[in-house]
Amino acid sequence: MVRNMVVLGGSSHPHLTEAICNHLGIPPAKILLGKFSVGETRVEIQESVRGKDVYIIQSGGGKVNDHFMELLITISACKTASAKKVTAVLPLFPYSRQSDIPYNKVGAPLARVGPGQPGGSAAAAAGGKPGYTFDSRPQTPYPGQAESAGLANGSDMLHRQLGRLQLDHRHANGVNGIAPTRQSTCGSEDNSNFANNNSSSSNSANSSTKRRSDTQDSETSNHSGSPLTKPPNFTPQRGYRQWVAQAGTLVADLLTCAGTDHVITMDLHDPQYQGFFDIPVDNLYGRHLLRRYIQYKIPNFREKGVIVSPDAGGAKRATAIADALGMPFALIHKERRPTQISDRQNATMMLVGDVSERTAILVDDLADTSNTITRAAKLLKKEGAQLVYALVTHGVLSGDAIERIKASALDKVVVTNSIDQTENARRCAKLEVLEVGNVFAEAIRRVHYGESISVLFNYD
Numbered sequence: 001m002v003r004n005m006v007v008l009g010g011s012s013h014p015h016l017t018e019a020i021c022n023h024l025g026i027p028p029a030k031i032l033l034g035k036f037s038v039g040e041t042r043v044e045i046q047e048s049v050r051g052k053d054v055y056i057i058q059s060g061g062g063k064v065n066d067h068f069m070e071l072l073i074t075i076s077a078c079k080t081a082s083a084k085k086v087t088a089v090l091p092l093f094p095y096s097r098q099s100d101i102p103y104n105k106v107g108a109p110l111a112r113v114g115p116g117q118p119g120g121s122a123a124a125a126a127g128g129k130p131g132y133t134f135d136s137r138p139q140t141p142y143p144g145q146a147e148s149a150g151l152a153n154g155s156d157m158l159h160r161q162l163g164r165l166q167l168d169h170r171h172a173n174g175v176n177g178i179a180p181t182r183q184s185t186c187g188s189e190d191n192s193n194f195a196n197n198n199s200s201s202s203n204s205a206n207s208s209t210k211r212r213s214d215t216q217d218s219e220t221s222n223h224s225g226s227p228l229t230k231p232p233n234f235t236p237q238r239g240y241r242q243w244v245a246q247a248g249t250l251v252a253d254l255l256t257c258a259g260t261d262h263v264i265t266m267d268l269h270d271p272q273y274q275g276f277f278d279i280p281v282d283n284l285y286g287r288h289l290l291r292r293y294i295q296y297k298i299p300n301f302r303e304k305g306v307i308v309s310p311d312a313g314g315a316k317r318a319t320a321i322a323d324a325l326g327m328p329f330a331l332i333h334k335e336r337r338p339t340q341i342s343d344r345q346n347a348t349m350m351l352v353g354d355v356s357e358r359t360a361i362l363v364d365d366l367a368d369t370s371n372t373i374t375r376a377a378k379l380l381k382k383e384g385a386q387l388v389y390a391l392v393t394h395g396v397l398s399g400d401a402i403e404r405i406k407a408s409a410l411d412k413v414v415v416t417n418s419i420d421q422t423e424n425a426r427r428c429a430k431l432e433v434l435e436v437g438n439v440f441a442e443a444i445r446r447v448h449y450g451e452s453i454s455v456l457f458n459y460d
């Protein structure tokens, strides 16, 4: 029984709150969570937290925005009720993939587009249904874009902002017989290289603004008489997305403003996200759980197994497990250049390493749509793997993820219950769930008594 501690559970994951409280030997505090008919969140803490250390359990899956708002209100309620210290326990940190720029495979927001629009798939065009694109929407501003239908249909505010950023359409297109030699920072491949070389790949507003004014300077000099050539055809460049919100900073600020004194989380997608806070953030590792699963549940893992990272970003995490278990390692490289490979599904993935006749064990921090792990599994089987496991810390499994897994080459998907998996496990026999309640309970206990958290990172 721990003293002077209150554990409050948000509505995202009651099972985990219960598991944590069981380990700590205290009941969860009474809290009323609901909604007013207008949809606003209602929180009422039904017991005293005065002078107590409060731990609020709320995870980032499911109705993530509602859960986050509920968390902020609960933190604030604890503070105004004179709690001594408030710790937000976020097994999956919400918005953690938006710590810098919006996530996706190529670094631009995944957007729905209508048939016939740039980026709309052929299938979408044929079926008349909207498709999805990894292109930035709205597109990177470029000369003349204000006249395009896409922008005309966009919000007025965005339109105005983009309009301010645009170069003179007539200059860029050589109307009036004047065309700049280097017309824009956000145009052709050539120009994109030019911009990157001069900006150390920074996307910040300042550097972007600077690049733009450099360009305008160069245009002016062109006007003053140097020989001018027709610019290359303009294609919008990926990468410059000044108008896209960087929600990670906002989320960190909101938590701090609401009154959070401490954050406990697990396997942050980007560990550097901790640096967005000026309060302590304990980022627990899920890999110990995954490692133990391999040791105790995967037959002949040492002789037959190979750890695979589905992308370069997860290589460090995967090699840590491979090294600890003395296992070989393979990497799937996502090739973004066009190739002649006829199998379009796998055209952008290449395997580095040998999985032939082996049990391939994919390791990743999270599976959301499960596109990554299902595509990786297909490739691994094609390369001769006998069995494919996917071991991921956070099973977000949104949208059609469960159907995708069921239909995939994956033999087993192992996730922790950092997000509630009750329904997913019921729907998918391939899914196995590891308990994280004990890990979080021990972290909470250690934080509460001022004991070392790092020992939690070292256990086998």
Ligand SMILES: O=P(O)(O)OC[C@H]1O[C@@H](O)[C@H](O)[C@@H]1O
Pocket (backbone or CB within 6 Å): 097, 103, 269, 310, 311, 313, 314, 364, 365, 366, 367, 368, 369, 370, 371, 372, 373
């Ligand atoms: O392909 P889905 O499951 O949607 O997304 C999961 C991938 O996206 C990345 O951020 C994760 O690290 C993982 O590799």
